Amino acid sequence: MYIKMATLANGQADNTSLSNNSHGSPGSNGHMNGLNHSPGNPSTIPMKDHDAIKLFIGQIPRNLDEKDLKPLFEEFGKIYELTVLKDRFTGMHKGCAFLTYCERESALKAQSALHEQKTLPGMNRPIQVKPADSESRGDRKLFVGMLNKQQSEDDVRRLFEAFGNIEECTILRGPDGNSKGCAFVKYSSHAEAQAAINALHGSQTMPGASSSLVVKFADTDKERTMRRMQQMAGQMGMFNPMAIQFGAYGAYAQALMQQQAAIMASVAQGGYLNPMAAFAAAQMQQMAALNMNGLAAAPMTPTSGGSTPPGITAPAVPSIPSPIGVNGFTGLPPQANGQPAAEAVFANGIHPYPAQSPTAADPLQQAYAGVQQYAAAYPAAYGQISQAFPQPPPMIPQQQREGPEGCNLFIYHLPQEFGDAELMQMFLPFGNVISSKVFVDRATNQSKCFGFVSFDNPASAQTAIQAMNGFQIGMKRLKVQLKRPKDANRPY
Protein backbone atom coordinates (compact mmCIF):
# COMPACT_ATOMS: atom_id res chain seq x y z
CA MET A 1 0.00 0.00 0.00
CA TYR A 2 2.61 2.48 1.01
CA ILE A 3 4.60 1.64 -2.08
CA LYS A 4 1.66 2.41 -4.27
CA MET A 5 1.11 5.68 -2.55
CA ALA A 6 4.71 6.57 -3.05
CA THR A 7 4.34 5.71 -6.69
CA LEU A 8 1.46 8.05 -7.02
CA ALA A 9 3.28 10.77 -5.23
CA ASN A 10 6.35 10.35 -7.36
CA GLY A 11 4.28 10.35 -10.46
CA GLN A 12 3.11 13.79 -9.53
CA ALA A 13 6.43 15.06 -8.40
CA ASP A 14 7.01 16.99 -11.58
CA ASN A 15 4.18 19.24 -10.67
CA THR A 16 5.78 20.23 -7.46
CA SER A 17 7.71 23.39 -7.63
CA LEU A 18 6.59 25.26 -4.57
CA SER A 19 7.41 24.84 -0.95
CA ASN A 20 9.86 22.04 -1.34
CA ASN A 21 11.55 23.34 1.71
CA SER A 22 8.59 22.70 3.86
CA HIS A 23 8.11 18.96 3.95
CA GLY A 24 7.26 17.69 7.35
CA SER A 25 9.88 16.09 9.48
CA PRO A 26 10.38 12.36 8.88
CA GLY A 27 9.21 11.23 12.25
CA SER A 28 5.72 12.63 12.05
CA ASN A 29 3.39 11.18 14.64
CA GLY A 30 0.23 11.76 12.70
CA HIS A 31 -0.70 15.06 14.26
CA MET A 32 -1.20 17.20 11.30
CA ASN A 33 -1.51 20.52 13.00
CA GLY A 34 1.74 22.30 13.39
CA LEU A 35 3.48 20.54 10.55
CA ASN A 36 4.64 23.81 9.25
CA HIS A 37 7.28 24.60 11.78
CA SER A 38 10.01 26.21 9.89
CA PRO A 39 13.27 24.39 10.54
CA GLY A 40 14.92 27.26 12.25
CA ASN A 41 12.02 28.15 14.48
CA PRO A 42 10.16 25.19 15.95
CA SER A 43 7.90 27.33 18.06
CA THR A 44 6.25 29.07 15.11
CA ILE A 45 2.52 29.19 15.48
CA PRO A 46 0.88 27.44 12.51
CA MET A 47 0.06 30.02 9.92
CA LYS A 48 -1.88 29.83 6.74
CA ASP A 49 -2.79 32.31 4.06
CA HIS A 50 -5.81 34.37 4.95
CA ASP A 51 -7.29 33.18 1.68
CA ALA A 52 -6.24 29.57 2.09
CA ILE A 53 -8.62 27.02 0.60
CA LYS A 54 -9.92 24.07 2.52
CA LEU A 55 -9.93 21.08 0.21
CA PHE A 56 -12.25 18.15 0.32
CA ILE A 57 -10.48 14.90 -0.46
CA GLY A 58 -12.73 12.07 -1.61
CA GLN A 59 -12.27 8.48 -2.68
CA ILE A 60 -9.71 7.65 -0.05
CA PRO A 61 -9.35 3.98 0.85
CA ARG A 62 -10.63 3.49 4.37
CA ASN A 63 -7.44 1.93 5.52
CA LEU A 64 -5.43 5.11 4.97
CA ASP A 65 -5.16 7.55 7.81
CA GLU A 66 -3.58 10.97 8.12
CA LYS A 67 -0.04 9.72 8.24
CA ASP A 68 -0.56 7.64 5.10
CA LEU A 69 -2.10 10.55 3.28
CA LYS A 70 0.39 13.15 4.34
CA PRO A 71 3.25 12.14 2.00
CA LEU A 72 0.98 12.30 -0.98
CA PHE A 73 -0.21 15.81 -0.30
CA GLU A 74 3.01 17.25 1.02
CA GLU A 75 4.28 17.16 -2.51
CA PHE A 76 2.35 20.31 -3.16
CA GLY A 77 3.16 22.38 -0.17
CA LYS A 78 3.19 22.82 3.56
CA ILE A 79 0.15 21.23 5.15
CA TYR A 80 -1.68 23.29 7.71
CA GLU A 81 -4.30 20.72 8.63
CA LEU A 82 -5.30 17.29 7.40
CA THR A 83 -8.25 15.52 8.93
CA VAL A 84 -9.74 12.22 7.92
CA LEU A 85 -13.49 12.32 8.48
CA LYS A 86 -14.78 9.76 10.91
CA ASP A 87 -18.22 8.71 11.98
CA ARG A 88 -19.21 10.44 15.15
CA PHE A 89 -20.42 7.27 16.84
CA THR A 90 -18.51 4.40 15.35
CA GLY A 91 -15.29 6.22 14.61
CA MET A 92 -15.41 4.66 11.20
CA HIS A 93 -13.30 6.21 8.45
CA LYS A 94 -15.67 7.86 6.03
CA GLY A 95 -13.42 7.60 3.03
CA CYS A 96 -12.78 11.30 2.77
CA ALA A 97 -10.83 14.06 4.41
CA PHE A 98 -10.30 17.79 4.68
CA LEU A 99 -6.99 19.29 3.79
CA THR A 100 -5.81 22.84 4.23
CA TYR A 101 -2.43 23.98 3.00
CA CYS A 102 -0.67 26.90 4.51
CA GLU A 103 -0.62 28.52 1.13
CA ARG A 104 -3.53 28.98 -1.17
CA GLU A 105 -1.32 28.23 -4.14
CA SER A 106 -0.52 24.76 -2.79
CA ALA A 107 -4.19 23.88 -2.74
CA LEU A 108 -4.64 24.96 -6.32
CA LYS A 109 -1.63 22.94 -7.39
CA ALA A 110 -2.79 19.86 -5.51
CA GLN A 111 -6.23 20.15 -7.01
CA SER A 112 -5.02 20.42 -10.57
CA ALA A 113 -2.48 17.66 -10.15
CA LEU A 114 -4.62 15.16 -8.30
CA HIS A 115 -8.34 15.76 -8.80
CA GLU A 116 -9.70 12.83 -10.78
CA GLN A 117 -6.17 12.14 -11.98
CA LYS A 118 -5.52 8.92 -10.15
CA THR A 119 -7.46 6.16 -8.50
CA LEU A 120 -6.19 5.06 -5.14
CA PRO A 121 -5.82 1.32 -4.55
CA GLY A 122 -9.09 -0.41 -3.91
CA MET A 123 -11.22 2.48 -5.12
CA ASN A 124 -13.26 2.36 -8.26
CA ARG A 125 -13.44 6.08 -8.80
CA PRO A 126 -10.64 8.61 -9.03
CA ILE A 127 -9.51 10.65 -6.09
CA GLN A 128 -11.39 13.89 -5.49
CA VAL A 129 -9.46 17.01 -4.58
CA LYS A 130 -11.55 20.14 -4.63
CA PRO A 131 -12.61 23.00 -2.42
CA ALA A 132 -14.84 21.80 0.39
CA ASP A 133 -18.49 22.69 0.30
CA SER A 134 -17.88 25.06 3.16
CA GLU A 135 -15.69 27.11 0.84
CA SER A 136 -18.31 27.71 -1.76
CA ARG A 137 -20.45 30.77 -1.91
CA GLY A 138 -24.11 30.32 -2.12
CA ASP A 139 -26.40 27.84 -3.72
CA ARG A 140 -25.20 27.15 -7.22
CA LYS A 141 -25.63 23.45 -7.69
CA LEU A 142 -28.57 22.19 -9.66
CA PHE A 143 -30.37 18.93 -9.72
CA VAL A 144 -31.52 18.05 -13.19
CA GLY A 145 -34.22 15.44 -13.49
CA MET A 146 -36.17 13.78 -16.24
CA LEU A 147 -33.23 13.45 -18.55
CA ASN A 148 -33.08 10.85 -21.22
CA LYS A 149 -31.04 7.94 -19.92
CA GLN A 150 -28.90 8.05 -23.05
CA GLN A 151 -27.78 11.62 -22.44
CA SER A 152 -24.16 12.03 -21.51
CA GLU A 153 -22.29 14.56 -19.41
CA ASP A 154 -21.46 16.41 -22.60
CA ASP A 155 -25.07 16.50 -23.70
CA VAL A 156 -26.07 18.01 -20.41
CA ARG A 157 -23.21 20.43 -20.52
CA ARG A 158 -24.28 21.64 -23.94
CA LEU A 159 -27.75 22.21 -22.62
CA PHE A 160 -26.56 24.23 -19.67
CA GLU A 161 -23.45 26.03 -20.84
CA ALA A 162 -25.35 29.00 -22.25
CA PHE A 163 -26.26 30.14 -18.75
CA GLY A 164 -22.87 30.30 -17.14
CA ASN A 165 -19.62 28.66 -16.33
CA ILE A 166 -20.14 25.01 -15.45
CA GLU A 167 -17.75 23.82 -12.78
CA GLU A 168 -19.13 20.36 -12.45
CA CYS A 169 -21.48 18.19 -14.42
CA THR A 170 -22.28 14.69 -13.29
CA ILE A 171 -24.83 12.22 -14.52
CA LEU A 172 -26.06 10.05 -11.69
CA ARG A 173 -25.50 6.44 -12.50
CA GLY A 174 -26.32 3.17 -10.87
CA PRO A 175 -23.70 0.57 -10.10
CA ASP A 176 -24.13 -0.83 -13.58
CA GLY A 177 -23.14 2.52 -15.06
CA ASN A 178 -26.60 3.21 -16.41
CA SER A 179 -27.87 6.73 -16.10
CA LYS A 180 -30.56 7.29 -13.54
CA GLY A 181 -31.96 10.00 -15.74
CA CYS A 182 -30.75 12.83 -13.58
CA ALA A 183 -27.65 14.90 -13.06
CA PHE A 184 -25.97 17.56 -10.99
CA VAL A 185 -24.74 20.72 -12.60
CA LYS A 186 -22.68 23.21 -10.66
CA TYR A 187 -22.20 26.74 -11.86
CA SER A 188 -19.71 29.29 -10.61
CA SER A 189 -22.43 31.44 -9.18
CA HIS A 190 -25.90 31.37 -7.82
CA ALA A 191 -27.10 33.80 -10.47
CA GLU A 192 -26.01 31.52 -13.29
CA ALA A 193 -27.76 28.60 -11.67
CA GLN A 194 -30.91 30.62 -11.24
CA ALA A 195 -30.79 31.68 -14.86
CA ALA A 196 -30.58 28.05 -15.94
CA ILE A 197 -33.58 27.18 -13.81
CA ASN A 198 -35.59 30.02 -15.27
CA ALA A 199 -34.74 29.05 -18.80
CA LEU A 200 -34.76 25.29 -18.67
CA HIS A 201 -37.09 24.01 -15.96
CA GLY A 202 -40.10 22.45 -17.64
CA SER A 203 -38.89 23.80 -20.98
CA GLN A 204 -38.88 20.50 -22.82
CA THR A 205 -39.55 16.83 -22.46
CA MET A 206 -36.72 14.48 -23.26
CA PRO A 207 -37.53 11.43 -25.36
CA GLY A 208 -38.43 8.61 -23.06
CA ALA A 209 -38.91 10.84 -20.03
CA SER A 210 -42.25 10.73 -18.30
CA SER A 211 -42.48 14.46 -17.81
CA SER A 212 -40.75 17.68 -18.66
CA LEU A 213 -37.23 18.53 -17.66
CA VAL A 214 -36.72 19.30 -14.00
CA VAL A 215 -34.13 21.90 -13.10
CA LYS A 216 -33.89 22.99 -9.50
CA PHE A 217 -31.37 23.60 -6.78
CA ALA A 218 -29.99 20.33 -5.50
CA ASP A 219 -30.93 19.20 -2.04
CA THR A 220 -28.94 20.78 0.71
CA ASP A 221 -27.37 18.31 3.06
CA LYS A 222 -30.09 19.17 5.50
CA GLU A 223 -32.64 18.00 3.05
CA ARG A 224 -30.58 14.97 2.28
CA THR A 225 -30.46 14.09 5.93
CA MET A 226 -34.19 14.39 6.12
CA ARG A 227 -34.56 12.21 3.10
CA ARG A 228 -32.28 9.56 4.52
CA MET A 229 -34.09 9.71 7.80
CA GLN A 230 -37.34 9.16 6.03
CA GLN A 231 -36.02 6.26 4.03
CA MET A 232 -34.70 4.70 7.17
CA ALA A 233 -38.02 5.14 8.86
CA GLY A 234 -39.57 3.33 5.96
CA GLN A 235 -37.07 0.53 6.08
CA MET A 236 -37.37 0.05 9.78
CA GLY A 237 -41.10 0.03 9.47
CA MET A 238 -41.23 2.96 11.76
CA PHE A 239 -44.14 5.27 11.68
CA ASN A 240 -44.77 8.23 13.83
CA PRO A 241 -47.99 10.16 14.02
CA MET A 242 -46.14 12.53 16.29
CA ALA A 243 -44.31 13.96 13.35
CA ILE A 244 -47.47 15.76 12.41
CA GLN A 245 -47.79 17.30 15.80
CA PHE A 246 -44.10 18.13 15.73
CA GLY A 247 -44.77 20.25 12.74
CA ALA A 248 -46.93 22.54 14.74
CA TYR A 249 -44.81 22.49 17.86
CA GLY A 250 -41.28 22.67 16.57
CA ALA A 251 -39.52 23.64 19.74
CA TYR A 252 -41.10 20.91 21.76
CA ALA A 253 -40.47 18.43 19.00
CA GLN A 254 -36.89 19.41 18.91
CA ALA A 255 -36.52 18.92 22.61
CA LEU A 256 -38.11 15.52 22.43
CA MET A 257 -35.95 14.37 19.60
CA GLN A 258 -32.80 15.59 21.21
CA GLN A 259 -33.66 13.79 24.39
CA GLN A 260 -34.50 10.64 22.57
CA ALA A 261 -31.34 10.87 20.51
CA ALA A 262 -29.27 11.49 23.60
CA ILE A 263 -30.71 8.45 25.27
CA MET A 264 -30.15 6.33 22.25
CA ALA A 265 -26.64 7.59 21.92
CA SER A 266 -25.78 6.95 25.53
CA VAL A 267 -27.26 3.51 25.40
CA ALA A 268 -25.40 2.84 22.23
CA GLN A 269 -22.18 3.79 23.88
CA GLY A 270 -23.00 1.37 26.64
CA GLY A 271 -23.05 -1.33 24.05
CA TYR A 272 -26.74 -2.19 24.16
CA LEU A 273 -27.70 -1.09 20.71
CA ASN A 274 -26.77 -2.47 17.37
CA PRO A 275 -25.06 -0.32 14.74
CA MET A 276 -28.33 0.35 13.01
CA ALA A 277 -29.69 1.88 16.16
CA ALA A 278 -26.56 3.92 16.58
CA PHE A 279 -27.04 5.18 13.09
CA ALA A 280 -30.62 6.00 13.90
CA ALA A 281 -29.46 7.95 16.90
CA ALA A 282 -27.04 9.92 14.81
CA GLN A 283 -29.73 10.72 12.30
CA MET A 284 -32.09 11.81 15.01
CA GLN A 285 -29.55 14.16 16.44
CA GLN A 286 -28.97 15.68 13.07
CA MET A 287 -32.63 15.97 12.51
CA ALA A 288 -33.21 17.60 15.82
CA ALA A 289 -30.52 20.09 15.00
CA LEU A 290 -31.99 20.72 11.60
CA ASN A 291 -35.42 21.36 12.96
CA MET A 292 -33.94 24.02 15.13
CA ASN A 293 -32.87 25.77 11.99
CA GLY A 294 -36.38 26.11 10.77
CA LEU A 295 -36.74 23.14 8.50
CA ALA A 296 -40.21 21.74 8.67
CA ALA A 297 -40.34 18.56 10.65
CA ALA A 298 -43.78 17.38 9.72
CA PRO A 299 -43.46 16.28 6.13
CA MET A 300 -40.05 14.72 6.46
CA THR A 301 -39.61 15.23 2.77
CA PRO A 302 -42.02 16.35 0.16
CA THR A 303 -42.22 13.58 -2.34
CA SER A 304 -43.61 15.35 -5.29
CA GLY A 305 -41.23 16.52 -7.92
CA GLY A 306 -41.08 19.88 -9.47
CA SER A 307 -40.03 23.05 -7.84
CA THR A 308 -42.79 23.48 -5.32
CA PRO A 309 -41.31 25.20 -2.32
CA PRO A 310 -40.74 22.86 0.61
CA GLY A 311 -43.43 22.86 3.21
CA ILE A 312 -46.38 23.51 0.99
CA THR A 313 -46.11 20.40 -1.06
CA ALA A 314 -49.27 18.44 -1.55
CA PRO A 315 -50.82 16.77 0.21
CA ALA A 316 -51.07 19.63 2.61
CA VAL A 317 -49.48 18.99 5.93
CA PRO A 318 -52.29 17.86 8.15
CA SER A 319 -52.74 19.84 11.28
CA ILE A 320 -54.19 18.67 14.50
CA PRO A 321 -57.52 20.28 14.99
CA SER A 322 -59.13 21.30 18.21
CA PRO A 323 -59.79 18.05 20.04
CA ILE A 324 -56.12 17.39 20.52
CA GLY A 325 -54.77 20.83 20.03
CA VAL A 326 -56.96 22.34 22.71
CA ASN A 327 -57.50 19.62 25.21
CA GLY A 328 -54.56 17.36 24.96
CA PHE A 329 -51.63 19.40 24.00
CA THR A 330 -51.00 22.98 24.76
CA GLY A 331 -47.74 23.16 22.92
CA LEU A 332 -45.83 23.74 26.12
CA PRO A 333 -43.39 21.18 27.39
CA PRO A 334 -44.31 19.59 30.71
CA GLN A 335 -41.75 21.20 32.92
CA ALA A 336 -43.70 22.84 35.69
CA ASN A 337 -41.94 20.75 38.29
CA GLY A 338 -38.53 22.17 37.75
CA GLN A 339 -37.02 19.00 36.34
CA PRO A 340 -37.75 19.54 32.68
CA ALA A 341 -35.24 17.23 31.11
CA ALA A 342 -35.82 14.05 33.02
CA GLU A 343 -39.54 14.47 33.32
CA ALA A 344 -40.02 15.32 29.71
CA VAL A 345 -38.21 12.19 28.72
CA PHE A 346 -40.11 9.96 31.02
CA ALA A 347 -43.38 11.50 30.08
CA ASN A 348 -42.91 10.61 26.48
CA GLY A 349 -42.67 6.91 26.24
CA ILE A 350 -39.38 5.99 27.77
CA HIS A 351 -40.61 5.86 31.29
CA PRO A 352 -39.78 2.55 32.91
CA TYR A 353 -43.33 2.14 34.16
CA PRO A 354 -45.62 3.68 31.62
CA ALA A 355 -48.53 1.54 32.63
CA GLN A 356 -48.52 3.11 36.07
CA SER A 357 -48.60 6.62 34.71
CA PRO A 358 -51.91 8.21 35.58
CA THR A 359 -51.49 10.92 32.96
CA ALA A 360 -51.94 8.68 29.96
CA ALA A 361 -54.56 10.97 28.52
CA ASP A 362 -51.89 13.01 26.79
CA PRO A 363 -52.02 12.07 23.12
CA LEU A 364 -48.32 12.71 22.85
CA GLN A 365 -47.70 10.01 25.32
CA GLN A 366 -50.08 7.65 23.68
CA ALA A 367 -48.56 8.15 20.31
CA TYR A 368 -45.12 7.45 21.63
CA ALA A 369 -46.39 4.38 23.37
CA GLY A 370 -47.81 3.38 20.05
CA VAL A 371 -44.44 3.68 18.41
CA GLN A 372 -42.92 1.51 21.05
CA GLN A 373 -45.67 -0.99 20.83
CA TYR A 374 -45.13 -1.20 17.15
CA ALA A 375 -41.44 -1.51 17.67
CA ALA A 376 -42.08 -4.55 19.80
CA ALA A 377 -43.52 -6.27 16.77
CA TYR A 378 -40.24 -5.85 14.91
CA PRO A 379 -37.59 -7.74 16.78
CA ALA A 380 -35.22 -7.72 13.83
CA ALA A 381 -34.94 -3.99 13.73
CA TYR A 382 -35.81 -3.20 17.26
CA GLY A 383 -34.80 -6.19 19.32
CA GLN A 384 -32.08 -4.42 21.20
CA ILE A 385 -34.15 -1.34 21.81
CA SER A 386 -37.01 -3.43 23.03
CA GLN A 387 -34.75 -4.80 25.69
CA ALA A 388 -33.29 -1.48 26.57
CA PHE A 389 -36.62 0.25 27.00
CA PRO A 390 -39.25 -1.80 28.75
CA GLN A 391 -42.42 -2.10 26.76
CA PRO A 392 -45.86 -1.21 27.98
CA PRO A 393 -47.90 -4.30 28.72
CA PRO A 394 -49.84 -5.66 25.76
CA MET A 395 -53.23 -4.13 25.27
CA ILE A 396 -56.25 -6.13 26.05
CA PRO A 397 -57.89 -7.07 22.76
CA GLN A 398 -61.23 -5.46 22.29
CA GLN A 399 -64.46 -6.64 20.88
CA GLN A 400 -64.55 -5.87 17.22
CA ARG A 401 -67.47 -3.74 16.40
CA GLU A 402 -68.43 -0.86 14.24
CA GLY A 403 -69.02 2.56 15.64
CA PRO A 404 -71.84 4.93 14.86
CA GLU A 405 -72.07 6.67 11.52
CA GLY A 406 -69.14 8.99 10.98
CA CYS A 407 -66.95 7.10 13.41
CA ASN A 408 -65.58 4.46 11.08
CA LEU A 409 -62.53 4.95 8.93
CA PHE A 410 -61.27 3.24 5.86
CA ILE A 411 -57.47 3.16 5.70
CA TYR A 412 -55.58 2.28 2.56
CA HIS A 413 -51.86 1.92 1.77
CA LEU A 414 -51.04 0.32 5.06
CA PRO A 415 -47.61 -1.26 5.27
CA GLN A 416 -47.73 -4.94 4.41
CA GLU A 417 -46.61 -5.87 7.91
CA PHE A 418 -49.42 -4.05 9.66
CA GLY A 419 -51.86 -6.17 11.58
CA ASP A 420 -54.89 -5.21 13.61
CA ALA A 421 -52.78 -4.28 16.61
CA GLU A 422 -50.48 -1.97 14.69
CA LEU A 423 -53.42 -0.34 13.04
CA MET A 424 -54.98 0.29 16.39
CA GLN A 425 -51.75 1.68 17.83
CA MET A 426 -51.54 4.08 14.98
CA PHE A 427 -54.97 5.53 15.63
CA LEU A 428 -55.09 5.35 19.40
CA PRO A 429 -53.69 8.85 19.82
CA PHE A 430 -56.76 10.34 18.24
CA GLY A 431 -59.43 8.85 20.42
CA ASN A 432 -61.03 5.75 21.76
CA VAL A 433 -60.56 3.03 19.17
CA ILE A 434 -63.30 0.49 19.58
CA SER A 435 -62.08 -1.76 16.81
CA SER A 436 -59.41 -2.11 14.19
CA LYS A 437 -59.28 -4.61 11.39
CA VAL A 438 -56.73 -5.17 8.66
CA PHE A 439 -58.08 -7.19 5.77
CA VAL A 440 -56.18 -10.32 4.98
CA ASP A 441 -56.08 -12.46 1.89
CA ARG A 442 -57.63 -15.75 2.81
CA ALA A 443 -55.34 -17.82 0.62
CA THR A 444 -52.02 -16.25 1.49
CA ASN A 445 -52.76 -14.80 4.91
CA GLN A 446 -51.13 -11.63 3.63
CA SER A 447 -52.50 -8.23 4.46
CA LYS A 448 -54.37 -6.59 1.67
CA CYS A 449 -52.92 -3.31 2.93
CA PHE A 450 -56.22 -1.80 3.87
CA GLY A 451 -58.36 -1.91 6.94
CA PHE A 452 -60.93 -0.24 9.10
CA VAL A 453 -60.77 1.59 12.37
CA SER A 454 -63.75 2.61 14.46
CA PHE A 455 -63.87 5.31 17.08
CA ASP A 456 -66.63 5.91 19.56
CA ASN A 457 -67.25 9.43 18.35
CA PRO A 458 -67.12 11.32 15.06
CA ALA A 459 -64.76 14.01 16.32
CA SER A 460 -62.02 11.48 16.94
CA ALA A 461 -62.57 10.07 13.50
CA GLN A 462 -62.25 13.50 11.94
CA THR A 463 -59.15 14.22 13.95
CA ALA A 464 -57.62 10.99 12.76
CA ILE A 465 -58.41 11.80 9.15
CA GLN A 466 -56.89 15.23 9.49
CA ALA A 467 -53.78 13.85 11.08
CA MET A 468 -53.20 10.65 9.20
CA ASN A 469 -54.56 11.09 5.72
CA GLY A 470 -51.56 11.50 3.48
CA PHE A 471 -49.21 10.40 6.21
CA GLN A 472 -46.14 8.96 4.65
CA ILE A 473 -44.88 5.54 5.61
CA GLY A 474 -41.96 4.38 3.54
CA MET A 475 -42.77 5.12 -0.05
CA LYS A 476 -46.51 5.26 0.39
CA ARG A 477 -48.97 7.70 1.80
CA LEU A 478 -51.89 6.55 3.84
CA LYS A 479 -55.35 7.15 2.57
CA VAL A 480 -57.63 7.74 5.51
CA GLN A 481 -61.28 8.51 4.95
CA LEU A 482 -64.67 7.78 6.36
CA LYS A 483 -65.90 4.32 5.66
CA ARG A 484 -68.65 4.40 3.10
CA PRO A 485 -71.85 4.14 5.06
CA LYS A 486 -73.66 1.98 2.56
CA ASP A 487 -71.46 -1.01 3.24
CA ALA A 488 -73.97 -2.63 5.61
CA ASN A 489 -73.83 -2.18 9.32
CA ARG A 490 -72.38 -5.56 9.81
CA PRO A 491 -69.45 -5.86 12.23
CA TYR A 492 -66.18 -6.88 10.67
Add this chain to the structure above:
DNA sequence: TTTAATT
Protein backbone atom coordinates in the same frame (compact mmCIF):
# COMPACT_ATOMS: atom_id res chain seq x y z
C1' DT B 1 -35.66 11.88 -10.79
C1' DT B 2 -31.51 13.79 -5.15
C1' DT B 3 -25.04 11.86 -5.27
C1' DA B 4 -20.10 8.23 -2.10
C1' DA B 5 -18.01 11.20 0.97
C1' DT B 6 -18.51 17.66 3.44
C1' DT B 7 -15.58 18.12 10.23
